[in-house]
Amino acid sequence: MHNDAMRLPARLLALTVALTLALAGCSGGEEKPDDEGTGSPTETAEAEPYLPVPDGVELTEQGSTLAVGETATVAYEPRQDQVGAMEIKVTSLEKATFDLFVGWDIDKKVRSTSPYFVRAKVTNVGDTDLGGRPVPLYLVDAENRLIESSLFKGSFKPCDDASFPKKFENGDSLKACMVYLAPGKGDLAAVEFRPTQEFNPIVWEGDVERAASTGGTKKSGGKKKSGGKKKNGGSKNG
DSSP: OTTGGGGSOHHHHHHHHHHHHHHHTOOOOOOOOOOTTSOSOOHHHHHSOSSOOOTTOOOOOTTOEEETTOEEEEEEOSSTTOOEEEEEEEEEEEEOOGGGOTTOOOOHHHHTSEEEEEEEEEEEOSSSOOTTOBOOOEEEETTOOEEOOBOOSSOOTTSOOOBOOSOOOTTOEEEEEEEEEEGGGOOEEEEEEOSSTTSOOEEEEOOEEEEOTTSOEEOOOOOOOOOSOOOSSOOOOO
8 A cells, every 4th residue: 555654663764764874875986186286285284274173172184094992183064154173082893783673673675784883982172062963974885985874763772872962062072873884785994084075084994893782892803904093195085
């Protein structure tokens, strides 16, 4: 009957929408800025933050690559007239299974993906209340596609808090966990802060652990990414 879709469980609808977001979040290629003929940047240009932030907030350079466990200070514009500034520490990358999605109706299309959990500590160091907004991190898969986190209608105990609480002001911190669905059983390659297409992303790389049913993690023996050294201009562009 034509009303069948209206009777789908809300939890199934939530995951179906999440998968659509994941697929829509894939990024096409982009040309890097042409630096030829511009000469070396001056010390003044290097010191200038890419967005205005409060005094004492020193932004991590665009293009930096960090190891899991390291902290970046970043800024973005959640709205045209607002600037948010945060400290983000990605604390773990976890490969999950749909066995952890107890009580959720997972359709065939969603099961064709690979679920991953990304945990991070986020602290608001700016003047803008970021309450209710999603944590601005993307997963990058082995095909160099950007994937948005999946938002659930209701609490998902194994991995919750992908959005900031209703109020998230200066000094507030959140231990966040984001769920990502990688299309085509894709592999997790990295996590990026990339608020705009033009932004040279800040990247976190590291071992991918196996998510445990207790909410902890177990080592999976996944590939180890580059060490914790920061480098400029070495990030992936989706």
